[in-house]
Amino acid sequence: MEDDDKVISINKNAAKPKRPLTLKDVSIASGVSEMTVSRVLRNRGDVSDATRKKVLQAAKSLGYVPNKIAGALASSHVNLVAVIIPSLSNMVFPDVLTGISEVLDDTPLQAVVGVTDYSPDREERVLFEMLSWRPSGIILAGLEHSDASRKMLDASGIPTVEIMDTDGEAVDAVVGISHRRAGREMARHIVKNGYRQIGFLGTKMPMDHRARKRFEGFTEALAREGIEVVDQEFYDGGSSLAKGREMTARILARSPDLDFLYYSNDMIGAGGLLHLQDAKIDVPGQIGLAGFNGSEMLKGFSLRLATMDAGRRDIGREAARIIAGRSDGSITETGQRVELAPKLQMGDTLKRR
Amino acid sequence: MEDDDKVISINKNAAKPKRPLTLKDVSIASGVSEMTVSRVLRNRGDVSDATRKKVLQAAKSLGYVPNKIAGALASSHVNLVAVIIPSLSNMVFPDVLTGISEVLDDTPLQAVVGVTDYSPDREERVLFEMLSWRPSGIILAGLEHSDASRKMLDASGIPTVEIMDTDGEAVDAVVGISHRRAGREMARHIVKNGYRQIGFLGTKMPMDHRARKRFEGFTEALAREGIEVVDQEFYDGGSSLAKGREMTARILARSPDLDFLYYSNDMIGAGGLLHLQDAKIDVPGQIGLAGFNGSEMLKGFSLRLATMDAGRRDIGREAARIIAGRSDGSITETGQRVELAPKLQMGDTLKRR
DNA sequence: TTGAAAGCGCTAACAT
DNA sequence: ATGTTAGCGCTTTCAA
Numbered sequence: 093m094e095d096d097d098k099v100i101s102i103n104k105n106a107a108k109p110k111r112p113l114t115l116k117d118v119s120i121a122s123g124v125s126e127m128t129v130s131r132v133l134r135n136r137g138d139v140s141d142a143t144r145k146k147v148l149q150a151a152k153s154l155g156y157v158p159n160k161i162a163g164a165l166a167s168s169h170v171n172l173v174a175v176i177i178p179s180l181s182n183m184v185f186p187d188v189l190t191g192i193s194e195v196l197d198d199t200p201l202q203a204v205v206g207v208t209d210y211s212p213d214r215e216e217r218v219l220f221e222m223l224s225w226r227p228s229g230i231i232l233a234g235l236e237h238s239d240a241s242r243k244m245l246d247a248s249g250i251p252t253v254e255i256m257d258t259d260g261e262a263v264d265a266v267v268g269i270s271h272r273r274a275g276r277e278m279a280r281h282i283v284k285n286g287y288r289q290i291g292f293l294g295t296k297m298p299m300d301h302r303a304r305k306r307f308e309g310f311t312e313a314l315a316r317e318g319i320e321v322v323d324q325e326f327y328d329g330g331s332s333l334a335k336g337r338e339m340t341a342r343i344l345a346r347s348p349d350l351d352f353l354y355y356s357n358d359m360i361g362a363g364g365l366l367h368l369q370d371a372k373i374d375v376p377g378q379i380g381l382a383g384f385n386g387s388e389m390l391k392g393f394s395l396r397l398a399t400m401d402a403g404r405r406d407i408g409r410e411a412a413r414i415i416a417g418r419s420d421g422s423i424t425e426t427g428q429r430v431e432l433a434p435k436l437q438m439g440d441t442l443k444r445r
Numbered sequence: 446m447e448d449d450d451k452v453i454s455i456n457k458n459a460a461k462p463k464r465p466l467t468l469k470d471v472s473i474a475s476g477v478s479e480m481t482v483s484r485v486l487r488n489r490g491d492v493s494d495a496t497r498k499k500v501l502q503a504a505k506s507l508g509y510v511p512n513k514i515a516g517a518l519a520s521s522h523v524n525l526v527a528v529i530i531p532s533l534s535n536m537v538f539p540d541v542l543t544g545i546s547e548v549l550d551d552t553p554l555q556a557v558v559g560v561t562d563y564s565p566d567r568e569e570r571v572l573f574e575m576l577s578w579r580p581s582g583i584i585l586a587g588l589e590h591s592d593a594s595r596k597m598l599d600a601s602g603i604p605t606v607e608i609m610d611t612d613g614e615a616v617d618a619v620v621g622i623s624h625r626r627a628g629r630e631m632a633r634h635i636v637k638n639g640y641r642q643i644g645f646l647g648t649k650m651p652m653d654h655r656a657r658k659r660f661e662g663f664t665e666a667l668a669r670e671g672i673e674v675v676d677q678e679f680y681d682g683g684s685s686l687a688k689g690r691e692m693t694a695r696i697l698a699r700s701p702d703l704d705f706l707y708y709s710n711d712m713i714g715a716g717g718l719l720h721l722q723d724a725k726i727d728v729p730g731q732i733g734l735a736g737f738n739g740s741e742m743l744k745g746f747s748l749r750l751a752t753m754d755a756g757r758r759d760i761g762r763e764a765a766r767i768i769a770g771r772s773d774g775s776i777t778e779t780g781q782r783v784e785l786a787p788k789l790q791m792g793d794t795l796k797r798r
Numbered sequence: 799t800t801g802a803a804a805g806c807g808c809t810a811a812c813a814t
Numbered sequence: 815a816t817g818t819t820a821g822c823g824c825t826t827t828c829a830a
Binding site for chain 3: 477478479480481484490491492493496515518519520
């Protein structure tokens, strides 16, 4: 940023630091004991209407905001749910968060989000940070974690739900889809529709376990039909339409005989679609395409990319339900395993005309 | 979700609830007083290498995670920064968060995100919730807040930075761009390039103050040239490519003479672009287009939409710097006002051929 | 370099 | 229906 583009000045009305108000202030202002004030503010126990009114009035006029730090320490109860996800720019995770919030909104619980950028190291740090606040529950993306992370989770005794993926060992509860199965199913549909020269485009997979599992399921199912993936193209960093374009151009330059491209997500898949349309290549006649996620965005294109919906909202909802149930005592068992079914969306790019 | 698509089972290895570890446990395990353990864990004061080693070892092998609730209460210091934004699915805000994290990563501070869904009511609730944790700073999108919200902010005495927008009165510090100016500048460029029959497409604006201000600046600058917006089209709910398409089709059906479409964001603008390309309308020859935000996504299309970059990362960074500075005492003044310059990106859709 | 005591602001549990 | 007491698990402060 250049300095000419930045104008700085001072707002003279700005507030000065103040001493935060305490229960005691409200107690004095209303002439009622601290304990009764506390009861009113939490709607607990029997309080007469008269005192209730007095207290509420005093609290409001002072602008009192309770100190949850103190409350949490005293009650050893924190109504926070830690949600730990790899990224916010991935579209996938805001959807999961929406599902979580939908459920938690009807409870006293509140989601707090931490982002790991797909780094196990950062995940460990974020988890440590979150655990130090003693949340009522933890929702964590994926099943692959560092040993230290697993140990922390285990030692914490906090209800934990691992989400997105069910292919592996969970610490406690899991909610997700089988990405291997998603890959297998997509492979079968592709073969059934007559495609044979198949290319794969995706992230460098040590980073992305779920993409890797889809790929494994995919190649496994193809192998059963005696088919092998002809060519592959990998990328680093975030997904984007532009990246999908470039990768598609590159793989086709190298392997012009490909008749199907399977992308590890819809964003790069849509980029590929745009590239093929610009290049006047017949989709799905000459080349078929499929992505993964069931992204809303695909609805905007003139051809609708075939994809598989991972049920992100549902995953968020189920996970939140488990945490909420454990937190209010309505669920006592641990280790729930909820496997949802990925849903194929055929779109317009997966049928031979 | 139908029940056939959901398989539930139980993981028998799941952890059972445990008592959380305390400083005392580490103290006993290491044979050192709680106080010394505390000092080691926070790298404070003088501790001999021998004891330090003993303590660290004990803490690690137990899997001890400090209780920040207790720590925060005792020290009356909370290393949290509350970030309150309207939405996560808007693309804009993840970028702001990235900027904030970049700066906070070099400090002891940690961002906590709250989402308001563009509702002043929810904003008030989220703010109350956040304030009850006594964060070290607050970063809040926009300048328009309920009276109660302003009062809470004021009474809290917590350093506050309002972001995105500088057109209005701030509670304390502000970092953003002038959306009126962004609208005016875009209007001037459009007129300079010879467009005269101008349409506007955007959200229903009572919800979105910044879009409204851009529109006001836009019409004001057009008026100075003796030009009026010919037609307008509004929508509810989230932005999407599909919505941009529909709206564009509708406004052109109604006003076929339009030669320019100004969109209130890039997502619907890109949808409009796709529609025009499908309809074989010459862009920018017959119709010019512009959006707002400087979204990365635009790079993937065959024509690059004209837009204006709001410098979201920079806004996040500046805001975080102010909070960090106030928190560590390196900034003592309040009420900073930082106005950044919106940057026009001409793209391919704003020049007559 | 280490330890002991007091208390952060609230709530659980018990009195009245 | 309301008040009193004793902590919650840590850090601050002071003493050794």
